[in-house]
Amino acid sequence: PKLHKYKFTKPELSTPVTGYVSVPLSHGHFFAQLETATEVLETLAPLIATAAAAKTPVPDLVPGAPVLGYYDVDKNYYRGRVVEVLKQGVAKVLFVDYGNTETCTSMYNVTPEIMDVRVVGINCQIDGLNWVGVEAKSIYDEHIVPDSELTITPLSYDKDQKQFTVSVSAGEDVDVGAAVAEANVPVSDKKYTVEDRNFPTNTYLTLYCSNLTSAQDVCL
DSSP: OOOOOOOBOOOOTTOOEEEEEEEEOSTTEEEEEETTHHHHHHHHHHHHHHHHHHTOOOSOOOTTOEEEEEETTTTEEEEEEEEEEEETTEEEEEETTTOOEEEESOEEOOOHHHHTSOBOOEEEEETTOOOOOHHHHHHHHHHSSTTOEEEEEEEEEETTTTEEEEEEEETTTEEHHHHHHHHOOOGGGOOOOGGGGGSOHHHHHHHHHHHHHHHHHHHO
16 A cells, blocks of 8 residues: 655755754764744644554554654654564654654554644755764764754755755854864875884874774774
8 A cells, every 4th residue: 555654844945944953863964853843743742642542553564654653761652654674563663753763662553634744853964974083073972962953054855865965053153064074084194104103002002093993984
């Protein structure tokens, strides 16, 4: 059967909007919610509670299927999309309004009323930021944290991935992508010579291990 699909919030391209980080992921990838998200989630809450109480089984538990998934941390159900079916009755579910992916053992069908409410989670990838090296990680972690306020400018939209490429400003107009990119030092630019071996042993090992860590970041 044809799977029902959620309706996603789509901010206008090139128009800055205020958003809040819901789930930071990695390498410039994070989920955010706009200022209007709170009102939408308050509207959803009683609809989800009613649907969960009805305990209607998911008609077709397959990747891409919309479900109400049980989040064991706070004992509530949330809108989700099946990412992977692990075994009968168990699946990895992306909670679409927030961005976290969890293993769910309790899932129910999503009603048409819930499907009609637009998803408030916005899938973001910072433009040009494909990796975050060890030197830049502290800058990235300072700004891309849960509930931090950002000015997000959508630059393009990938329809298949449901993902926006964005530029992001934080605090005193800090361009997060530019700041992290400036701090990133590609491994190929790090030159360790034979003379480095004349450093005290601990210093050399620190440099060597730092280089290996950055190489791992690039490969990931």
